[in-house]
Amino acid sequence: MLVEEIMTEDVITLPPTATIAQGLQLLQDYRIRHIPIVNEQHHVIGIVSDRDIRDASPSIFLENSNHEELQNEIQTIMSSPVISVHPLDFVEEIARVFHDKEIACLPVVQNYKLIGVVTEKDMLYTLIQLTGTNVQSSLIEVKVLDIPGMLPGVTAILGKRNVNIVSVLIYPYKDDPDYKILVFRIQTMNPTPVIQDLRNAGYQLLWPNNISEPKL
């Protein structure tokens, strides 16, 4: 999945000479947390977070503050240089950037111009899509040896029962490198035939589907 598929294209920006007050206003009006600062060529020269602006604002405990700090130019508080990504980067690559750099918003830049942003929230939404929990489905987890041929073995059984697979995830089994967990979300309210077929074929299902009838 590419960055251009999940990015927001209507980006709220400010020029470097805008005031901090304008930045504060935009954060409130659009309920956003980051504002890229762009020059006349729409190149990203900095980024300002809600925390940067709050740090630059007078304390709410100060009485009679004249708020003149808010009239300073926003470029005085922006972070620079900015870490940016390309629209053709992979989503999993930028997840690593979010994690390693401990940031929450990445401008998307192509030919030096700002064309979008991706936020942590967009990443989490993408994760929801990838796990398939947004589609009506039942979940089955199968514990398999970490060797070739296990996934096709299971999907062949699903295929025979004509059930649509909404998502597949493969992850390590705890700390045991010899096993993997296959997680399937399948589009059916009645997974019992599939579960029975998997059991008959000797696959090990995880809780709660490892308990055969009667449930107890």
Next chain:
Amino acid sequence: MTRNATFVFSNDYLQYQFNQDHPFNQHRVLMTKELLESTAVLKDQDIIQPRLATDEELLLFHDYHYIEAVKKAGEGKLNKDEGLLYGLGTEDTPVFSNMHEAASLLVGGSLTAVDAVLYGDSDHALNLGGGLHHGFKRKASGFCIYNDAAIAIKYIRENYGLKVLYVDTDAHHGDGVQSAFYDDPNVCTFSIHETGRYLFPGTGEVNERGIKEGHGYTFNLPIDAFTQDESFVEVYESAFKNIAAYFKPDVILTQNGADAHCYDPLTHLCGTMEIYERIPALAHELAHIYCDGKWIALGGGGYDIWRVVPRAWAQIWNVMKVDQIATGDLPMAWLEKWQQKSPLPLPHHWHDSNDAFPVIPRKEEIKEKNKKNLQQMLKYSNRFTS
């Protein structure tokens, strides 16, 4: 005391049958009716025939193109790819002959029940053929074609303008009905169900609370797999009482899926008949407190059609008609007739004997989690009622 209650039934409900092996089996309704007739709590004069829902009524919730697709499917004229767009022709909702008519009759049954209570002189009405809560505006899913519950509520809003509280005790989340009223503050939906982590449809999180004007009028109480009677009853009663006090409904409509029982093959909940005695009793009590008795009950899921559903559903009628649940032995005549057809030994009592259900190791943990979800669900509405 005998109440004025109506039982909607037709043998044609059995026409809603996807195929021989499909878990959704309307023989449940017939078995329940016969069980009640053999105890003489259900009499001929209590029963009325369902009418067919009209296209206009189906359009109260469903999309025109979807209805046309269902009609074509039932005549064998819908091609496969087009069907799949509407969820028709899947393993869950296969195409069958005259499916439009069969599904419309279930909807008409729920409308008949509504009219018996709101137009006629019944306090309560029961349509066990209905409760198909997974049907969406333009999609069949989860064994449901037309969503009779959503249509019945739209119909109440349109024709009677009453505030409706919908209560869904099916083990699966009532997603179709929720979607129909997600932005509507005049219809409050409450669904208690097994968490969607493993079970279809996967939705029904506590934080699904409605949107726009409807925010705060959708309640979801997901409970853990292997939840037993004590915890179920505790959180369910507390939730229903709180929500009723907060919303103050004019009429209550319940969906009474009977698939949270230990024996049910499709879910992981572990109730016994105890919950199916308490569920209708509470609905009845609250309908009399808030709605002058106006209570419409529908069927729903329930896939152990032999050992669980007839007893569970019969208790709804017992509560409606004579204001008490049945106890003791099941009638011999009924047992003899249906034991011949049942692949499993039928239970002989209304209650389940406790020793049939061994101890669940994580019981206390499950109880605690369910309680936490209850508090989370009620955190905004509680201040209006306490």
